[in-house]
Amino acid sequence: MRRTKRRRLDPARLDGAAFAPPGPRQSVAQQARFETVPFHTTEEEPRELNLKHLLPGSTTPGEGPVLLIGGTSVRADIFSPPTEDTLPEFLARAGYDVWILNWRASIDFAPSEYHLDDAAVYDHPAAVRTVLERTGAETLKAVVHCQGSTSFMMSIVSGLLPEVTTVVSNSVALHPQLTSLSFLKLPLAVATFGKVMPYFNPQWGLHAPGFWPKVFDWAVRATHHECNNAVCKHSSFTYGSSFPTLWSHENLDEATHEWIKGEFGFVPVTFFAQMAECAAAGHLVTMGNYPDVLPSDLFAQAPQTDARFAFMTGDQNNTFLPSGMAKTFDYFERIAPGRHVFQQMHGYGHLDVFLGRHAARDVFPFILDELNRG
Ligand SMILES: [Zn+2]
Known part of the structure; x- marks a missing residue:
């Protein structure tokens, strides 16, 4: 069993690299719609994480709870851009009780080094239980x-989330596939820059503390000319090789494009190192730190879940290729033909399926339908 030595964070190494982003946040009115519910993980040194719970409005949440989980380098607020309608509000109006997780990757918390396995074993099961x-x-x-x-x-196929009945998964699931340029760039970045900095941080576009962040910022400025938003451009550079990577500018309204500046922050190299291994393998790879609960080979046994899955992705996704999502769907389809769904969103990319100016018209109804199907 391969074990990964866990590095202890030396604050001196941070050199400000992991500072939390300033910039625009949710409006006061939006914030007032959510209560924060803290909870602890069960690891040896328990972490305090939290859930943002959308307070019920005029609609009774008769459809039961739905848990929303975003990516790395962001926070629960990523589902609440300053668009006319948001997914949490859309689902609440349809009768769902909406909970959004700040897992350990959230930029609302102090920075830490982690692997996906940590969230699979600790964060998601504890969030569901809460x-x-x-x-x-x-x-x-x-x-x-x-x-x-x-x-x-990782968590659900390992049998750690038996209470989850329906999952809508966006962009990437069990088979991360990168564009060929990103495929080359990711391990290179980990092997070079990752040796001198423990984090990447799109906030370096606004403030680059120290030598290496300045070098990184220089590289972004030299290669990205698609807009005037430094955090947008750094996010594109950090997460791929497109212009931009995470969305198409046509899909974002001006306020959301500006809001992004305050919503992307530190992400540890430990995560990128694992993602490079996953991309090379063509499927998710665990780090082998929890052999009793998380199998080293996630595909050695059938998925340990009765949940139904709806896999979705934008057909213009430059972060993770739609072919990877198709592969995950095929895997589940072979096990239970006709039970699961795969949908590509025409004209959308990685994250604009949630942030897009027309996402409430083009994407949210699909998500709602799939949740309602049970
Ligand atoms: Zn931009």
Whole structure:
């Protein structure tokens, strides 16, 4: 069993690299719609994480709880851009009790080095348990995105989330496939820059503390000319090789493009190192730190879950290729033909399926339908 030595964080190494982003946040009115529900993980040194719970409005949440989980380098607020309508509000109006997880990758917390395995073993099971305790429900449904999705998939196929009945997974699930340029760039970045800095941080576009962040910022400025938003461009550079990588500018309104500046922050090299291994293998690879609960080979046994899956992705996704999502769907389809769904969103990319100006028209109804199908 391969074991990864866990590095202890030396604050001196951070050199400000992991500072939390300033910039625009949710409006006061939006913030007032959510209560924060803290909970602890069960690891040896328990972590305090939290859930943002959308307070019920005029609609009674008769459809039960739904748990939303975003990616790395962001926070729960990523589902609440300043668009006319957001997914949490959309689902709440349809009768769902909406909970959004700040897992250990959230930039609302102090920076830490982690692997997807940590979230799979500790964060997601504890979050599900907390929602069920608070609501009195016996099961819940989930909408998971990007690395919130990969880590959730690790957890659910390993049998750690038996209470989850329906999962809508966006962009990437069990088979991360990168564009050929990103495929080359990712291990190179880990082997070079990753040796001198423990984090990448799109906030370096606004403030680059120290020599290496300045070098990184120089590289972004030299290669990215697609817009005037430094955090947008750094996010594109950090997460791929497109212009931009995570969305198409046509799909974002001006306010959301500006809002992004405050919503992307530190992400540890430990995560990128694992993702490079996954991309090379063509499927998720665990780090082998939890052999009793997380199998080193996630595909050695059938998925340990009765959940139904709806896999979705933008057909213009430059972060993770739609062919990877198709592969995960095929895997589940072979096990239970006709039970699961795969949908590509025409004209959308990685994250604009949630942030896009027309996402409420083009994407949210699909998510709602799939949740309602059970
Ligand atoms: Zn931009």
